[in-house]
Amino acid sequence: MDIVVCVKRVPLTEEVDLVIDEQKKGIKKDQLAFVLNDWDNYAIEEAIILKEKHGGEVVAITVGSEDDEEVLRRSLAMGADRAIRVDAGDIRRFDSFGISKILARVVKDLPYDLVFTGVLADDDNGGMVGIMMAEELKLNHACMVTAIEIEDGKARTTSELEGGLGEASLVELPALITIQTGINEPRYVSILGIRKAAKKELKIINLADLGLSDEKLSPKTIVEEVYLPPETEGAQMLTGDPDTIASDFIEILTKKGVME
Amino acid sequence: MSEIFVIVEHRLGDTRDITFEMLWKAGELAQKLSYTVTAIILGHDVKSLAENISDRADKIIIFDDERLKNFNADIHKEIIYTLIQESKPALTLIGNTSWGMELAPCLSVKTDLPLATDCIDITPKDNTFIAQRQMFNGKIFSNISFAKSEGCLLTIRAGVFPKDKIGDRKAQIIQQDFPVTDIPVKKSFIEFVETAAGDVDITQAELLISVGRGIGEEENISLIKELAEALGGVVSCSRPIVDKNWLPKYLQVGTSGKSVSPKVYIAVGISGAFQHMAGTSGAGVIIAVNKDPKAPIFRTADYGIVDDLFKIVPVLKDKILEVKKG
Secondary structure (H helix, E strand, O other): OEEEEEEEEOOOOOOOOOEOOOOOOOOOOOOOOEEHHHHHHHHHHHHHHHHHHOOEEEEEEOOOOOOHHHHHHHHHHHHOOEEEEOOOOOOOHOHHHHHHHHHHHHHHHOOOEEEEEEEEOOOOOOOHHHHHHHOOOOOEEEEEEEEEEEEEEEEEEEEEEOOOOEEEEEEEEOOEEEEEEOOOOOOOOOOHHHHHHHEEEEEEEOOOOOOOOOOHHHHOOEEEEEEEOOOOOOOOOOOOOOHHHHHHHHHHHOOOOOOO | EEEEEOOOOEEEEEEOOHHHHHHHHHHHHHHHHHEEEEEEEOOOOOHHHHHHHOOOOEEEEEEEEEHHOOOOOOHHHHHHEEEEEEOOOOOEEEOOOOOHHHHHHHHHHHHHOEEEEEEEEEEEOOOOEEEEEEEEHHHHHEEEEEEEOOOEEEEOOOOOOOOOOOOOOOOEEEEEOOOOOOOOEEEEEEEEEEOOOOOOOOOOOOOOEOHHHOOOOOOHHHHHHHHHHHHOEEEOOHHHHHOHHHOOOHHHHHOOOEOOOEEEEEEOOOOHHHHHHHHHHOOOOOEEEEOOOOOOOHHHHEEEEEEOHHHHHHHHHHHHHHHHHO
């Protein structure tokens, strides 16, 4: 069971004040901490679980700069066998369409039964690269998957629908699956583990090596402007010392008839 | 005259709300631009679905075939691709739902048309459109334009447009035959599975105390349980808590969990991602506790407490117990 997992390094933005950059095309990232995209963390774990069960090789890929190798090393420490970084210069010139073409081109030459991506990335929240790749590679696909069992060369998948409903499907391999959070419990990675994984292969490929030019990858969507959410009236804040807050809190509950 | 396509989403015989919401937006744009609205229904035994929306579109194209009984993104893609080739609609709207998130990206590659996902608004501009969407879980908004093309695809976030009828239309209903016979079906539907069954029904609760990622560690959930107990309320949670297996799926509020309608919804350590808030629209009053004053939840909550939950929750609990004692 050879599995390719596409991963992305994203900034941590919870409990952080985001600042728009001068060009109003993105956010300032120099003060932010970066992590492996949460969905991709589950995707790597799922690939390793399947490898441990069925054998084979797990390859982690990312498109990005040297800094982005951090998430490949983490993937290697979790148990991926080797990693590939596509050095494409400043990737802000590509949209999901371009990134999916680059990834598809790399995956095409690798041995694989399954290709995993996360459902979404925590930064642009686009959620399209995975299935776009599947179409580029003419692969079967399943989306938002929360369970995978391999049976007779096929994957039995459960896709998450709305309202607590799931959809069980049988997908012929090879296939691309987008992985939803909660599918497993990603293992802990220690600093020592990451250091040990430095011995594993991390290959760097350029766009030119792939025979891809900017022309073929030109974006179909353009970010015209990014901005902070428009002001809304928002919540009425309960302020003061904790005791005052608690009294106000109880008053609301009493008024709404959930407390006597 | 240009057309707007709306891909009708339906499940188990019911037209899903997102369909009405997309038809509302399509109708509004069509009025403004003198376009027509075409609804596309793929399924089996779907004639009644067409009746439901016949006053919201100018044309309804139905593919009624046993092979379309269950959703299959690849088959949908092939059929819609053919229709797009024929009509070249200016816009094609698809729900940003589990099914739509699988259909739209492959349709985009197949048709070579640009795609913007999870859009919360669409504005016409110079013969094309600007799509409004969010990034970084709602902390940033962005306006997206499209490279020159013969149309574009957009997936629409559920719950952002009204479900109402707009304008007065009378649809011409066109039944078409399944056009492609040689689509190899390499993915087959097995069954629907209930993933959120359990012995507590949060949809019936009058008071919910909901816990999110801000709780930090599994053992801290007892803090929320104690608050709920003091209040006589029921504990619920957001997705990250279920992903970590700290609470069962049947207590999850949100798009992939339950939609709740308590008199009061107390959200503790929940940032307020739209997927979560979508499940709380029926709540009477929302009180949010979060230490991040910029957390999106304060945009929708009625009352907010900006504080460290580990400091304020025990105070709230003690005060409640004190008041209850009289």
